[in-house]
Amino acid sequence: MVLVVPVRWVPVKLATWNVNSLNVRLPQVLTWLEEQAPDVLALQETKLEDHRFPAADLAALGYHAAFSGQKAYNGVALLTRQPPGDVLVEVPGLADNQRRVLAATVGPVRVICLYVPNGQALDSPKYTYKLEWLAAVRDWLKTEVAAHDRVAVMGDFNVAPEDRDVHSPKRWAGQVLVSEPERAAFRALLDVGLQDAFRLHEQPERVFSWWNYGRLALARNWGLRIDHILVSAALAAECRSCAVDLGPRHHERPSDHAPVTATFDSLDR
């Protein structure tokens, strides 16, 4: 007689949030962690040197942390319920002083946090840096996807992939964040074997993740969807939902970005 052992499936929640200063936003992050209880939260623009990272406050909520920060600009972190393993803070072969990349293995998932350069404007050296950075990251992600079954690449990509991710495609046509070379670079990331978790599911129209500071922008939903969760095929098959959480964007003294969350059915961690 064959005894069939039931496999226990548990939900997994992954999230990403550009907090625009973890120092300022820490109370909001702590509240959000308690409310949403993600298994992993990827943070961008922490703007904190590592010795100032609020690891104790996060540990009090049961979160481990891996982080790669710098003063005033950039900075990424991964908050995880399970200890992060195989932490990496540099893209192999890419010389970059800016702290924009963090990878860690959490349970069965290789989690990668990205803060893609903004690019400033199409005629700026920062735009060239953005495209070169994305090309180098693409090459690296190819190796990560080859090495791991479940991969989630989360962060502020500073690219609105399609016109439906832009409140006013006409107004934004050709601008940084929506230009065709940036969109091609974004599609090249998908080409290594990743899918936009948000587009795996039916979604309302005009869902965005970033709005300019200034009250009119949010009130009129003048936003862009530039924060993304990309998943490998194995995770895509397990993805249950993906959504933007507008709650924190309406808080007092908010980040200009809202968190993006994806849930999964995954084998017991």
Next chain:
DNA sequence: ATGGTGGCGGGGCCA
């Protein structure tokens, strides 16, 4: 509506 704001740092840069 790419700043009419915000963060950092203490002027100017970055987003």
